[in-house]
Amino acid sequence: MSLEQVAKRARVSTATVSRVLNGVDVVKNSTRARVMKAVSELKYHPNLHARSLAGGRSRTVGVIVSNLDNPFFLDVYRAVEADCHVRGYELVVANTHYRSEQLAASTRMMLGRRVAGLAVIVSEMDDNIIAELTESAIPIVFYDVGTPGGNITKIRVNYRKGMERVAEYLVALGHVDFAFIGHHAVLGPIDERFRALTDHIKAAAPKAKMRVIANADSLEGGRDAAAELLSSGSPPTAIICVNDIMAVGVMKEVRERGLRIPEDISITGFDNIQLSEFCYPALTTVHIPRDLIGHTVFASLVPDESGRTTEGREIVINPELVLRDSTGPAPRQPR
Amino acid sequence: MSLEQVAKRARVSTATVSRVLNGVDVVKNSTRARVMKAVSELKYHPNLHARSLAGGRSRTVGVIVSNLDNPFFLDVYRAVEADCHVRGYELVVANTHYRSEQLAASTRMMLGRRVAGLAVIVSEMDDNIIAELTESAIPIVFYDVGTPGGNITKIRVNYRKGMERVAEYLVALGHVDFAFIGHHAVLGPIDERFRALTDHIKAAAPKAKMRVIANADSLEGGRDAAAELLSSGSPPTAIICVNDIMAVGVMKEVRERGLRIPEDISITGFDNIQLSEFCYPALTTVHIPRDLIGHTVFASLVPDESGRTTEGREIVINPELVLRDSTGPAPRQPR
């Protein structure tokens, strides 16, 4: 089951078999046919480890994400996967479940695998890892952390702008009693979202009230956070969620408690995942173009046909408010 | 950046470095410390390709699925991932997007990677691939296809039973006008679901009407299928969906058209993904234990600590009807 067996059977050298398999077209047709025959007779499958060891280069890109269950990450992954497929690259994913120990392990694994490029799209970023990857030779994409330049591309979503849109929209609707529901990964973007929100609300409606609840990044986490929020005192008139998946969980709990959306409570999400359009009521959210992020990741990691890369730059993504049915004017009188 | 560099720096042989890195504890403490120091100074990461080439064995399991976007597959993946993590295995996924050409490519890739075991959980199965994998030496898990025995484990979900429960429940509620919404992967399990459904309904309610619509396996596919169904003639009183993700899409369209669920139309899903509980109204569905499937996959591919495997068996999974709010009695009079 090795090149040598195939070579022996086709009565050629291993070098020739290698050429046939790699499509180097200096091989005579009759020889090629003999080799192909031997390959299929032996059901030979080239050993990819040997191949990338000998070849040096790797045609594999790596992506590390925090939570594949969140469609946000999955969509980014999908876009990268599509590009990889087109250009004949392999893609390997690692899922950290927001655990920074797992992030370290995944990073080691990727480096050990000698990936051609690595995208790290996580919330639990660690300074040591940033430093180590920055010093490495391979193209790297960071999401919302690190310093662009050299081999480092930074993709930054302008969360501040997105959150400001949400805040200004809700304030315009007359809301003054807010709650923010987030998850435990408080670093980086999440934190930025929250700060942008409070800053803006404080400026636009100085008397507004703001509560904060955190739970897991999942449907259940959203539901549980809402349960905690709603069982203590009077409910807010607007709940701003850190992302759509949590918002859908929140809506479930709000409905179950007999509150109407948006008549009693307005709810917003973030990301504009597909589900946000399909849930009930359809969720007002902020669109983040995951496919653009994915394509940008690929373009930064792998040079295009003419050898160009976007490597080393900072790429800013601008979000957009999407109005749907989960938000409305603040209720006139306290319930 | 290779073993040799590390060895030189630590003034030992490569074999010793290898021992230290692999935890073979016949190395003197002082030597080990010297080696570790060199490793971290050089930021050395062992080349995994070289490692698995030299080592022979692979500690990697492969999983091929049809559609990672469908939480059903994602949940199975997650369960396998958890087991891999516990036992120190790596997991590599491939996503075929229901394309059998992609399935062939992914299979080749897995074999080339010399995975320790391979699970193929797809709807677009191909006889050649079944045959080839059956002849291979590595442990294989098939989902609803193939013949158990030897290196082949077959996991079979008793779709027939699940569908019968749905049918008998809806018939008992007085429904006689049904539609089935499925996706394009008509082979294998899907087909079984549909046949079981029609068989049972025909037996229990001979005069019942049954329509069939197919579309993509996604929220949008469900919505579009429902749109097609509802724009032609009078709507059915019950829509049975091949899985939850499509059912959620269907519900969206049904709501938009001003029909009430379940007063005007009952809707059922299949799989019991987490979303089915969080959508509105909560979806009546059939529970399929994805985590059990995932753990079974792992147990069939990798021998446990005492060397036992479930390899070679057929494992039947029994689904269970889960009643929620999307189903109710058939409306008394035609709308």
Place this chain on the structure above:
DNA sequence: TACTCCTCGTGATTCGTTTCAAACGCCTGA
């Protein structure tokens, strides 16, 4: 002191590929 038995290290070989430099037989132009 001489013996065996361990502990710790070493050198050399192996894994399955890619790829470079060289060689093959044959032909051409000077």
Place this chain on the structure above:
DNA sequence: TCAGGCGTTTGAAACGAATCACGAGGAGTA
């Protein structure tokens, strides 16, 4: 006649790590 070219193929040296079969010391025993 011979140097050089052509198209095709080959042999052998990498690639980076694991591991086998030893060997050099040191400790323990008689």
